[in-house]
Amino acid sequence: KVVLTTTTTTGVRRRGNARATGTTTTRGGRHMARANAPKMSPPDAKSLVDATETFIFDCDGVIWKGDSLIEGVPETLDLLRSMGKRLIFVTNNSTKSRAGYTSKFKSLGLNVGAEEIFSSSFAAAAYLESIGFKKKAYVVGETGILEELDNVGVQHIGGEADAGKQVTLKSGELMHHDEDVGAVIVGFDRNINYYKIQYATLCIRENPGCLFIATNTDAVTHLTDAQEWAGNGSMVGAIKGSTKQEPIVVGKPAAFMLDYIANKYSLRKDQICMVGDRLDTDILFGKDGGLRTMLVLSGVTTEETLKSPENDIAPDFYTDKLADLLCLKPVEA
Amino acid sequence: KVVLTTTTTTGVRRRGNARATGTTTTRGGRHMARANAPKMSPPDAKSLVDATETFIFDCDGVIWKGDSLIEGVPETLDLLRSMGKRLIFVTNNSTKSRAGYTSKFKSLGLNVGAEEIFSSSFAAAAYLESIGFKKKAYVVGETGILEELDNVGVQHIGGEADAGKQVTLKSGELMHHDEDVGAVIVGFDRNINYYKIQYATLCIRENPGCLFIATNTDAVTHLTDAQEWAGNGSMVGAIKGSTKQEPIVVGKPAAFMLDYIANKYSLRKDQICMVGDRLDTDILFGKDGGLRTMLVLSGVTTEETLKSPENDIAPDFYTDKLADLLCLKPVEA
Structure with missing residues (x-):
């Protein structure tokens, strides 16, 4: 006779697009049951950028993928700087220090200072x-x-x-x-x-x-x-x-890093926009912190995942890639 | 200004005698709020052994500690066998197979067959x-x-x-x-x-x-x-x-091993006594399975831990060591 009795603690198996991360943040009630995020139009981009004093960018999937720069990033960062925006780069990857990331930005042709980088290390x-x-x-x-x-x-x-x-x-x-x-x-x-x-x-x-x-x-x-x-x-x-x-x-989606940054630069959270490619770290981090949020599809999240009934995390806007903000560039004479 | 905000998920810190193990078994209502176990007297020993057809022993802390046999164990096992009891040895240690444990028993001078051993491996x-x-x-x-x-x-x-x-x-x-x-x-x-x-x-x-x-x-x-x-x-x-x-x-305190053993030998669970040195694996395993339970203090649990207000797992009896059952040995003429 075969014995079949076993114990599983939950039996939960999450597969495919239901991405698993380590967050234990309670999400009850703070997000819509089904994410209903609009795709960013040029007028949306203008109003978002106008209302934003500081952009916080996740790096992997937004700025680069592995060792490759994502298309249009240098021009977009230059544009935002020329508009007087403060730029901050955050990453949960602890294997490098701020100095290590400065070298990585430099090797990709981006001029980013150590004080603009907040790694989990x-x-x-x-x-x-x-x-x-x-x-x-x-x-x-x-x-x-x-x-x-x-x-x-x-x-x-x-x-x-x-x-x-x-x-x-x-x-x-x-x-x-x-x-x-x-x-x-x-x-x-x-x-x-x-x-x-x-x-x-x-x-x-x-x-x-x-x-x-x-x-x-x-x-x-x-x-x-x-x-x-x-x-x-x-x-x-x-x-x-x-x-x-x-x-x-201390890393995303916990609040420590955001509170530290906001405190250091005396930032108003409603004037910060979090840009990331992950719903359950970047966008959750932004929403839990009271920031504006923008999801880019240049990293791990697909439009299908965003719109799936299993996702309950809605960014303010989503767009294909950071460089879509280049629509705000003044037409040169 | 120093930023103090951080996130801890629970903040629970268990120290000292409040032993931490991996069990996620819900214990609500099945144990007394405060463990109230009697120390085994010779009459208790007699009634327990009389009612028991099969003894299941945890090994480490009951039979041996590391590589040393615990005092009086061979004589006690011999006595129980002479009284017609079935003996089963269980261990959560997966580093050895049944064959490996047979060698270990033999090296300690104990004659235990592979079919009497149930390791988590x-x-x-x-x-x-x-x-x-x-x-x-x-x-x-x-x-x-x-x-x-x-x-x-x-x-x-x-x-x-x-x-x-x-x-x-x-x-x-x-x-x-x-x-x-x-x-x-x-x-x-x-x-x-x-x-x-x-x-x-x-x-x-x-x-x-x-x-x-x-x-x-x-x-x-x-x-x-x-x-x-x-x-x-x-x-x-x-x-x-x-x-x-x-x-x-598949190991203790989950039910699989007990169900497997009971099924294999067609045992009635109320005729089994679980003997162990750990409250939250051995005794919990026994109580959850409907077995009689006996805690020995020759392993990791002290009398203080057993009686602490933080412990809610009560064995039927506790005693210093397995050899206390030798009180049942007939006086030789």
Whole structure:
């Protein structure tokens, strides 16, 4: 006789266009049951740009795809700057620091300053600075986080130094950990291993008050333009699984980065427009923050996904690509 | 001005004796608000043993600790066998197969047959067999799972063969995956790496109907007797984080293994006694399954934890160690 009884906790299986991300934001009531976003017309573009003092751009899928610039981006950014708009670039990718992203912008022919860039690696360091953190940080993640911690003077261990370390679990084996670690920062790490998982777990479980900070919880991300790759949701999930604690998230769609930016530049949120290619991080981040929102179809979201009954996140407008704003360019004499 | 706004999803921090495990079983109403378990007296022991046809023992913390046998265990098992009791040994540790555990029992001087052992590695294979699974399995885990899949004739890839594989994420990099994989099995894996995480993620996200099976979701476990180590909750959490799916759990406290055992031996559940050292896996597993339950303090649970207001899981009895049942031994003439 075959035994069929099993336990699944929810049985939820989301496939295809119903994109999965790490957001745990409650969306009840704040979005329309079915997204009903208009495609941006030239008059829409004019009124949106007129009302906007600051544009916040997601990078991947808006500015570039992998290592390729998206068509018309340089001219569009030049136009917006010539109209006196403030431009800010945000990314949940923590593998590079602000300095690292400046180099990437430069290599693509874009002149963007470090102070215009807000990566989740920067956000993690800014968060620790904002709370007056004085202890050590243990890092599961890559060089971007380490560089940003250096910039705010936070001592760190782990990160790239722990790549390749092995745990054999031989009889009596004991891993010592630094009791001065007061925060574990978890970002995407292609060299994730059991040593790092156990070290982070020991710090969070055994050091009183140790913080658990996630740069972001994206399920998947376009780390190469060839396919979707498991994102920092995996690294964060590993540490959640052994500590049973929820992290403090500093990247999109959590509010920290937006509040930080608005505070730093004394911005009114209704004068900010968030431009992104993902409904459940970028557009949600904008809507939850009280910003105007514009979805571009040059990244992961298709028009079909936007209009699907399963989507309940509606941007103010959507358009094919950022360069559609070039319709506002004055006709030259 | 310092920005303090952050997002935490729950802010729950469980520390010290409030042990964290991966169970998501709803416990509402099924346990007393405060556990009120009596310490087992000799008359209690007699009535419990009289009413019990089959004992199910957790291994770690009941039979052994790490590589050391717990005092009095061989004599107690001999006594119970001499009284005609059926003995079954269960463990959530998937790193060994039934055959592997038979060797471990033997090395400790215990004569236990493979058919008396139910490891979560065996349970994963038994589950696939029970559903008539005919495709390939991708394994995140160690040799125990691979050996058990061989025993039921399920083709497998991954596991130890993928230890040490690297992903560089260079421009254009693409990971191919086998479209015949119909199940990903995730067990404890000291060689967890990003290659395995991405491979498992691709199978679950892209192969239609691909199952996601967890041998268990224990947060921490005594892999050495020197400290607690991050358990399979980490490996499962990594795959949950990138797929946003909940696994089918075959180990404790899920019901699959108990139903399988009861069915195989045609056991009445009220004639089974579960003996374990963990409240939230062993005792919960027993209570949820309608078994009698006995907690031993020779493992991770202290009397203080059992009686703490935070604990709501009450075994029928508790005692210091399994050998306390030796009080039932007839006095020799």
